[in-house]
Amino acid sequence: xxxxxxxxxxxxxxxxxxxxxxxxxxxxxxxxxxxxxxxxxxxxxxxxxxxxxxxxxxxxxxxxxxxxxxxxxxxxxxxxxxxxxxxxxxxxxxxxxxxxxxxxxxxxxxxxxxxxxxxxxxxxxxxxxxxxxxxxxxxxxxxxxxxxxxxxxxxxxxxxxxxxxxxxxxxxxxxxxxxxxxxxxxxxxxxxxxxxxxxxxxxxxxxxxxxxxxxxxxxxxxxxxxxxxxxxxxxxxxxxxxxxx
Numbered sequence: 001x002x003x004x005x006x007x008x009x010x011x012x013x014x015x016x017x018x019x020x021x022x023x024x025x026x027x028x029x030x031x032x033x034x035x036x037x038x039x040x041x042x043x044x045x046x047x048x049x050x051x052x053x054x055x056x057x058x059x060x061x062x063x064x065x066x067x068x069x070x071x072x073x074x075x076x077x078x079x080x081x082x083x084x085x086x087x088x089x090x091x092x093x094x095x096x097x098x099x100x101x102x103x104x105x106x107x108x109x110x111x112x113x114x115x116x117x118x119x120x121x122x123x124x125x126x127x128x129x130x131x132x133x134x135x136x137x138x139x140x141x142x143x144x145x146x147x148x149x150x151x152x153x154x155x156x157x158x159x160x161x162x163x164x165x166x167x168x169x170x171x172x173x174x175x176x177x178x179x180x181x182x183x184x185x186x187x188x189x190x191x192x193x194x195x196x197x198x199x200x201x202x203x204x205x206x207x208x209x210x211x212x213x214x215x216x217x218x219x220x221x222x223x224x225x226x227x228x229x230x231x232x233x234x235x236x237x238x239x240x241x242x243x244x245x
Contacts, residue, residue: 018048019187019188020185020186020187020188020189021048021049021052022052023184023185023186023187024049024052024102024131024184024238025049025052025053026052026184027182027183027184027238027240028049028053028100028102028129028240029053029055030180030182031127031129031179031180031181031182031240031242032053032058032098032100032127032129033097033098033126033127035057036057036058037057037058037059037097037098038058038059038060038061038095038096038097038098039053039058039059039060039061039096039097039098039099039100040060040061040062040063040089040091040096040098040099040100040118040121041053041060041061041062041063041099041100041101041102042063042086042089042099042100042101042104042114042118043063043064043086043101043102043103043104044062044063044064044069044070044073044077044081045064045066045069045073046069046072046073046076047062047072047073047074047075047076047077047081048076049100049102050062050073050076050077050080050081051076051077053100054077054080059080060077060080061080061081061082061096062077062080062081062082063081063082063083063084063086063089063090064081064083064084065083065084065085065086067083070083086101086104086113086114086117086118087113087114087117088117089117089118089120089121091121092121093120093121094121094122094123094124095121095123096121096122096123096126097122097123097126097127098122098126098127098128098129099118099121099122099126099127099128099129100129100130101114101118101128101129101130101131102130102131103131103134104130104131105130105131105132105161105162105167106131106134106135106160106161106162107161108161109161110161111161111162111167112170115128115130115167115170115171115174116174119174119176119245122245123245124245125244125245126244126245127179127242127243127244127245128171128176128242128243128244128245129240129241129242129243130162130167130240130241130243131162131238131239131240132162132163132164132167132239132240132241133160133162133163133164133239134160134162134238135153135157135160136239137186137236137237137238137239138190138191138233138236139153140234140237143233143234144193144226144233145191145193145196145223145226145233148219148222148223148226149196149219149223152207152208152211152215152216152219153207155211156207156208156210156211157206157207158206158207158210164239164241167241167243168241168243171243175245176243176244176245177243177244178241178242178243178244179242179243179244180241180242181239181240181241181242182239182240183237183238183239183240184237184238184240185235185236185237185238186235186236186237186238187235188235189235189236190232190233190234190235190236191232191233192228192229192230192231192232192233193223193224193226193228193229193233194223194224194229194230195232196223197220197223197224200216200219200220200223201220
């Protein structure tokens with residue numbers, strides 16, 4: 001797990017910066033309640049998305065457990081951030097109209113405690129919005145890189161905490177129903193075949209670390225044979241779902 005206090009200063013630049021934050025906030029906005037409402041942004045980090053969720057009549061509060069991250073978030077959302085853990089939110093039950101969770105669940109061993117807390121603080125009729133299926137974002141149906149890596153991912157990709165099918169099933173058990181979904185691009189984050197080969201060979205891809213060396217080497221050879229080696233493929237498309245209480 002990253003030391004987020006240490007990463008805070010460089011975090012935004014390494015995660016798509018302003019363009020990706022703007023796209024994420026715009027996408028979340030399409031799923032948020034219209035009109036006056038209170039929104040809680042869990043694991044708000046540096047507040048780069050949080051500040052973009054604000055609108056006239058919409059109160060947005062960010063919560064994060066990293067002091068380093070919150071120091072930056074406080075500059076972006078003055079008076080609108082609180083230190084706290086997503087599994088023990090410092091908010092009373094039934095007090096917010098919406099909860100937003102961007103790029104958190106895929107990092108957790110078990111997302112249920114965070115989701116349960118999110119559901120607890122929602123008012124009846126409130127909406128929970130979260131990113132899902134992050135590992136699939138880079139692999140669109142027409143991606144040549146996706147085709148080359150498909151077998152390896154299918155065999156060795158671990159079951160991920162933010163898998164949408166699992167989250168929707170959990171939500172149904174809690175009385176939360178599907179209320180919408182959308183996607184947004186990670187602008188400028190598409191990788192070239194050479195870029196994919198380099199991160200695979202560096203051991204930075206989890207589903208390659210689990211696979212036999214011979215199979216990984218074969219995938220790297222096939223990546224090296226693709227045309228336009230240094231041309232980035234399409235930007236990843238991140239997915240958001242909304243669940244209504």
